[in-house]
Amino acid sequence: MRVLVIGNGGREHAICWLIRERAPAAELYCAPGSPGTGECAESVAIDVSDIEGLRRFAAGRGIDLTVVGPELPLSLGIVDAFRERGLRIFGPSRAAARLESSKVFAKEFMQRHGVPTSEFVVAGDRDTARRAAARFGLPAVLKADGLAAGKGVLIVSSPEELEAALDIFFVDRRFGAAGARVLIEPFVLGEEVSFIGLCDGRRVLPLATSKDYKRIGDDDTGPNTGGMGAHSPAGIVTREQVKAIMTDVMERTVAGMAADGTPFSGVLYAGLMMTPDGPRVLEFNVRLGDPEAQALLLRLEEDPVDLFAAGADGDFGRSTLAFRPGASACLVLANRGYPGRAASGDPIEGIEEAREHEGVVVFHAGAGRRDGQVIAAGGRVLNVCAVGGDLSQALARAYGAAARIHWPARAMRSDIGRRVLETGEVLL
Numbered sequence: 570m571r572v573l574v575i576g577n578g579g580r581e582h583a584i585c586w587l588i589r590e591r592a593p594a595a596e597l598y599c600a601p602g603s604p605g606t607g608e609c610a611e612s613v614a615i616d617v618s619d620i621e622g623l624r625r626f627a628a629g630r631g632i633d634l635t636v637v638g639p640e641l642p643l644s645l646g647i648v649d650a651f652r653e654r655g656l657r658i659f660g661p662s663r664a665a666a667r668l669e670s671s672k673v674f675a676k677e678f679m680q681r682h683g684v685p686t687s688e689f690v691v692a693g694d695r696d697t698a699r700r701a702a703a704r705f706g707l708p709a710v711l712k713a714d715g716l717a718a719g720k721g722v723l724i725v726s727s728p729e730e731l732e733a734a735l736d737i738f739f740v741d742r743r744f745g746a747a748g749a750r751v752l753i754e755p756f757v758l759g760e761e762v763s764f765i766g767l768c769d770g771r772r773v774l775p776l777a778t779s780k781d782y783k784r785i786g787d788d789d790t791g792p793n794t795g796g797m798g799a800h801s802p803a804g805i806v807t808r809e810q811v812k813a814i815m816t817d818v819m820e821r822t823v824a825g826m827a828a829d830g831t832p833f834s835g836v837l838y839a840g841l842m843m844t845p846d847g848p849r850v851l852e853f854n855v856r857l858g859d860p861e862a863q864a865l866l867l868r869l870e871e872d873p874v875d876l877f878a879a880g881a882d883g884d885f886g887r888s889t890l891a892f893r894p895g896a897s898a899c900l901v902l903a904n905r906g907y908p909g910r911a912a913s914g915d916p917i918e919g920i921e922e923a924r925e926h927e928g929v930v931v932f933h934a935g936a937g938r939r940d941g942q943v944i945a946a947g948g949r950v951l952n953v954c955a956v957g958g959d960l961s962q963a964l965a966r967a968y969g970a971a972a973r974i975h976w977p978a979r980a981m982r983s984d985i986g987r988r989v990l991e992t993g994e995v996l997l
């Protein structure tokens with residue numbers, strides 16, 4: 570089986586790693602890949618946005634299955650392009666990927682199909698945005714309609730912050746066309762949970778629960794990031810809540826997409842706020858979460874090649890997935906300055922020592938290589954992950970291993986999972 574994984578982050582390193590572990594005979598390629606994915610797959614120097622180049626490579630090399638990591642190629646229609654040529658690929662069509670590529674589309678879809686989410690207003694100008702904020706009260710949440718690499722969400726708590734945020738969208742145009750329309754929503758209080766399912770167009774195979782930590786600073790302070798750490802299970806949802814998430818969010822969404830003529834296959838990720846009135850969808854993504862995937866894939870006891878191929882063929886032929894009991898955790902080691910521009914280029918020490926710790930796996934995200942040495946090239950640099958008998962052990966192992974890794978500009982949250990452990994009883 571020849572498999573192509575598209576992407577170059579920590580999530581794609583985790584996908585390639587799992588394929589190597591579970592399907593060692595697979596001939597594995599990763600485009601464009603990274604020094605991390607290069608440990609388990611052959612790198613192919615084609616950018617994730619070069620859909621025609623990727624299609625030519627897959628056709629020419631006789632690729633049997635393509636797995637897409639990031640959202641950009643999905644939003645550009647890679648699945649449609651591959652399917653036109655009879656190439657097997659696991660992911661949503663361009664039309665279905667609008668659940669992530671347009672926040673306005675996703676909200677209107679949820680409203681139409683009764684998927685629980687908060688009220689919203691779509692604003693293309695300051696006055697509409699101000700009126701919406703006045704109606705919802707502060708704090709309010711402002712979201713760029715289009716893709717913004719996890720940085721398009723701004724929470725404003727005062728009129729001054731609201732005006733500054735509106736400058737970012739409408740004057741500085743930091744998010745370009747993606748920020749020309751802005752969603753305004755009330756701020757929903759509660760604990761965030763990530764719920765991810767694999768979809769074959771009709772059904773949803775739920776993954777274990779997970780939780781990520783989006784703010785840069787301890788105690789959820791500072792700006793939003795792509796995610797600074799994650800663990801599985803989320804530890805804060807009950808079995809009944811999982812059932813409600815499956816019926817009210819996941820299955821209703823897949824049924825709604827099919828009814829609208831845009832059936833959803835691929836990975837459906839619901840970012841949820843757990844409120845006293847039930848789960849509320851904050852956002853949909855159409856790919857595995859990063860860093861949730863790194864934690865989840867460490868626990869997945871399945872052959873991912875079989876699984877993704879069955880999903881691409883439109884029938885998983887089963888209704889559950891096996892996960893390793895216990896827990897897993899993933900810590901993101903970033904360059905100081907992230908989520909702003911951050912690329913110290915410092916050499917990194919201690920990765921191999923960290924990997925010697927029991928239960929620990931280290932994935933490369935924005936790590937590069939210079940003169941044979943691994944360097945801190947991007948914003949989020951490394952993912953230090955661990956499995957454990959329970960959440961407390963998984964987190965302790967990950968923090969123990971992360972302490973071995975050094976570079977001058979290293980930044981890391983020190984409270985991943987702490988609040989969940991402090992609640993006493995760790996749930997699903």
Ligand code: GLY
Nearest residue numbers: 795796858859860
């Ligand atoms: N960790 C959040 C995301 O992948 O969008």
